[in-house]
Amino acid sequence: MTTDTSSRQTTSDELRLTALEQFASVGFAGASLAHIAEVAGYSKSSVLYHFASKEALLEAVLTPAIDRLEVILEQFLAQPETTATRMRFVDDFIDFILEFRLELHTFINQAQSLKGIAVIDRAGVLIMRLSNAICDNNASVEDQIRFGMALGGAAYTLVAGMNFSTPVNRATTSPDEIRSALRVVMIDLLAPVSVRSTPPATPTPPSAAPLLTPIETGK
Amino acid sequence: MTTDTSSRQTTSDELRLTALEQFASVGFAGASLAHIAEVAGYSKSSVLYHFASKEALLEAVLTPAIDRLEVILEQFLAQPETTATRMRFVDDFIDFILEFRLELHTFINQAQSLKGIAVIDRAGVLIMRLSNAICDNNASVEDQIRFGMALGGAAYTLVAGMNFSTPVNRATTSPDEIRSALRVVMIDLLAPVSVRSTPPATPTPPSAAPLLTPIETGK
DNA sequence: ACGCTAGTTGACCGATCGGTCAGCATCTGC
DNA sequence: GCAGATGCTGACCGATCGGTCAACTAGCGT
Secondary structure (H helix, E strand, O other), X not given: OOOOOOOXXXXXXXXXXXXXXXXXXXXXXXXXXXXXXXXXXOOHHHHHHHOOOHHHHHHHHHHHHHHHHHHHHHHHHHOOOOHHHHHHHHHHHHHHXXXXXXXXXXXXXXXXXXXXXXXXXXXXXHHHHHHHHHHOOOOOHHHHHHHHHHHHHHHHHHHOHHHHOOHHHHHHOOHHHHHHHHHHHHHHHHHHHHHOOOOOOOOOOOOOOOOOOOOOOOO | OOOOOOOOOOHHHXXXXXXXXXXXXXXXXXXXXXXXXXXXXXXXXXXXXXXXXXXXXXXXXXXXXXXXXXXXXXXXXXXXXXXXXXXXXXXXXXXXXXXXXXXXXXXXXXXXHHOOOHHHHHHHHHHHHHHHXXXXXXXXXXXXXXXXXXXXXXXXXXXXHHHHOXXXXXXXXXXXXXXXXXXXXXXXXXXXXXXXOOOOOOOOHHHHOOOOOOOOOOO
């Protein structure tokens, strides 16, 4: 057995990585086993030797990300909710997004068409729980939109959105710069929904509901 | 000739609509001509009679949305920039997103794999110009992320994100409610990039509404 | 030397893909 | 009546899809 616990790259790993890139860029339906194999430097038969089917390959590709997300969520739900734990949660979540951006992008944009596959359904309920954990009680439509835009927006921006920037921009932007900017925007997006739960003493005067001013929509 | 200028549904229209739904839900690669035809109630040959190829069908599906987006952008760029014109632009943009959510979702999430198709490339440069128009001078990384999250987040939330909500929620949420909530969040996201003089935002309410002066969305 | 297992591959399969083509209605103008 | 579009279809094509299978190679314990 090649049980190499260290960082060595096994065939399985290479195939998983290549498949992930393909799934994220051309979609699950658009990525053929033959093409994945060719890019990775193997034959289609080899792919099907390591993974029972195309669906099994998808599961193997996404499962680590979903596992990690589940850990983060459980850890957050296990503690009593304070501002500190909530911030810790947001930071963990940003770590997750940055580390598993391709997996997130794959799931976010294709979950609807992949319903029925185990890991996809599992991720679906996880996203639901995540949404409830952040918006929890009296989740308004606006709160749900804030969460959805944070999730879908991050997935898009970090994967597809970058391709619109000039190559110069992409090259000169350090990961740390992206991370801190993303953090600011994410917190800005999710702040109004989080303010609600932990104002023990300090106000938020009733006149100004957190950030929002009622706006009329003509039609 | 069936030049019916009124709202009658021609075969071409039915096919376009069905194709749009399929492209948005299972992706361009995953949507087969035979399945589109079957759902619409025609044969695959009929689809290829009205549209020269699968790519031509995609172009016919996306072009109206891109045309509309181009008009909005040109109109904004033609005027001197004031708070009023900028708000008008944001409202137009939200109208656009709501009306063409499926087209936007299709383009946003599959542009990278469809590069080379005319309408996709055209949409790509349009998005670039749009980003520059909103972030214009000294666009920081954070500004670009804000724009990307607004764009990708809206596309996701309005199409895929809704599927996670309970059916009850989906049914009881009126379009107007969604629209106004989306407007608040979008402006919240894009406000800092337009009012750059404002110091780094503390989540406290008073500083939050720089350009949120209530304006009728004349539509 | 031996058998066993893991890894890899090409040949092959039925199904489906996008696309072509000849033909069948239906309607129009003459 | 009929010539010519227009709309639509089934039969068919080569290519590619996901997946199966037998065969081959290389290493390892005995």
